[in-house]
Amino acid sequence: LTLLSQQFSQTESWFHRSAGLQSGSAPHSQLFPPAEGVMLPPESFKNRVVFITGGGTGLGRAMATVLSQLGAQCVIASRKLDVLQQTAEDICSRTGNKVHALQCDVRDPQAVSHCVDQMTSLTGLPDVIINNAAGNFICPSERLSPNAWKSITDIVLNGTAFVTLELGKRLIQDQRGASFLAITTIYAESGSGFVAPSASAKAGVEALYKSLAAEWGRYGHRFNIIQPGPIKTKGAFSRLDPTGKFEKGMIDRIPTGRLGTPAELANLAAYLSSDYASWISGAVMRFDGGEYVSMAGEFNDLRRVTPDQWKMMEAMIRSTKGS
Numbered sequence: 001l002t003l004l005s006q007q008f009s010q011t012e013s014w015f016h017r018s019a020g021l022q023s024g025s026a027p028h029s030q031l032f033p034p035a036e037g038v039m040l041p042p043e044s045f046k047n048r049v050v051f052i053t054g055g056g057t058g059l060g061r062a063m064a065t066v067l068s069q070l071g072a073q074c075v076i077a078s079r080k081l082d083v084l085q086q087t088a089e090d091i092c093s094r095t096g097n098k099v100h101a102l103q104c105d106v107r108d109p110q111a112v113s114h115c116v117d118q119m120t121s122l123t124g125l126p127d128v129i130i131n132n133a134a135g136n137f138i139c140p141s142e143r144l145s146p147n148a149w150k151s152i153t154d155i156v157l158n159g160t161a162f163v164t165l166e167l168g169k170r171l172i173q174d175q176r177g178a179s180f181l182a183i184t185t186i187y188a189e190s191g192s193g194f195v196a197p198s199a200s201a202k203a204g205v206e207a208l209y210k211s212l213a214a215e216w217g218r219y220g221h222r223f224n225i226i227q228p229g230p231i232k233t234k235g236a237f238s239r240l241d242p243t244g245k246f247e248k249g250m251i252d253r254i255p256t257g258r259l260g261t262p263a264e265l266a267n268l269a270a271y272l273s274s275d276y277a278s279w280i281s282g283a284v285m286r287f288d289g290g291e292y293v294s295m296a297g298e299f300n301d302l303r304r305v306t307p308d309q310w311k312m313m314e315a316m317i318r319s320t321k322g323s
């Protein structure tokens with residue numbers, strides 16, 4: 001076993017060196033280059049208002065950028081007004097379309113209602129709502145205090161519910177349709193140790209969105225979910241990989257050999273929120289380079305077995321014939 005594992009790691013490091021790779025991707029990732037351009041036709045979101053929670057940073061910022069490039073008027077909301085204002089300015093100067101920054105702690109239903117009041121005066125009610133705000137950190141569950149549990153589940157599950165219900169009720173009142181999108185993650189489906197509050201809350205968000213997809217179609221509302229795998233953002237990686245030691249193992253188990261990019265996620269979010277997706281509701285879109293199925297399959301680690309090792313094992317298996 002030791003010999004085999006030495007062989008594996010030698011093969012692996014040769015693989016990386018020979019491709020002249022930076023750490024952070026496998027050679028075969030060159031077969032899956034990320035397309036960074038905007039996918040939809042220009043002006044796909046002209047005269048549309050888009051509301052994005054957590055839109056000041058990371059994936060929220062990337063989605064606001066692409067939607068603004070496609071002509072939308074964006075409203076981004078979270079706790080840190082200075083961060084939001086800087087992002088709004090940056091995007092607006094790049095796209096020429098208005099981006100509004102509103103302070104809102106999604107854990108507080110009154111703050112959510114006030115934020116929606118402000119948005120209504122600025123832009124009117126939104127056509128697209130993206131529930132992206134989240135909190136998370138890795139922690140053994142036996143170390144979690146009640147308040148630690150609450151801080152994550154309040155942002156992720158209650159925050160999404162408060163935003164969705166507040167906007168949904170007002171849109172229904174005004175007889176207006178809308179697209180709702182929630183950003184969850186692949187472990188919302190499987191659960192995951194060391195992020196139990198996030199896994200529980202994201203699973204709750206998925207149940208909420210599937211429920212409302214069934215219930216509110218009659219009001220012209222669509223509800224969809226994107227489950228991203230790892231995409232390098234400061235917010236996520238500083239809390240989920242604080243030492244930087246987990247990233248390589250993660251890339252090794254992603255069949256496409258690399259992390260996702262914010263721009264790829266933003267294109268998918270724009271598509272699901274657009275008129276091109278008007279028949280898509282209640283969908284759960286896994287977006288992870290194949291990581292989920294790769295982690296799930298019993299024998300998938302056999303990818304590391306070399307041709308010589310296969311030759312040897314095949315001979316061993318064939319020798320059992322008749323036994």
Ligand SMILES: CC/C=C\C/C=C\CC/C=C/C=C/C(=O)SCCNC(=O)CCNC(=O)[C@H](O)C(C)(C)COP(=O)(O)OP(=O)(O)OC[C@H]1O[C@@H](n2cnc3c(N)ncnc32)[C@H](O)[C@@H]1OP(=O)(O)O
Pocket residue numbers: 134135136137138139143144145146147148149151152185186198228229230231235236237239240241246247250
């Ligand atoms: C290799 C892996 C790398 C990457 C990704 C891989 C896989 C793909 C799947 C990824 C999914 C990602 C999901 C995400 O959601 S990433 C988004 C991350 N972004 C954020 O979390 C941004 C917002 N976060 C925050 O503001 C804070 O981190 C926090 C703690 C969530 C909320 O801040 P707040 O100021 O409200 O809370 P505090 O008062 O600081 O703390 C509340 C409560 O929690 C306890 N706490 C805080 N940190 C920890 C910790 N690290 N461990 C244990 N407990 C913690 C804190 O002590 C408080 O409890 P009490 O002391 O009061 O009991």
Ligand SMILES: NC(=O)C1=CN([C@@H]2O[C@H](COP(=O)(O)OP(=O)(O)OC[C@H]3O[C@@H](n4cnc5c(N)ncnc54)[C@H](OP(=O)(O)O)[C@@H]3O)[C@@H](O)[C@H]2O)C=CC1
Pocket residue numbers: 053054055056057058059060077078079080081083104105106107131132133134135155159183184185186227228229230231232233234235236237
């Ligand atoms: N990056 C990744 O690998 C993955 C990310 N995801 C999901 O993608 C989404 C974006 O994550 P990412 O961009 O990586 O991380 P970020 O930390 O950059 O984004 C989280 C955002 O949520 C906002 N937020 C946090 N708490 C609150 C609150 N109480 N009220 C309002 N806004 C709040 C933060 O803004 P502020 O601090 O100003 O409030 C921040 O902008 C999240 O839903 C995350 O779960 C899912 C899978 C993988």
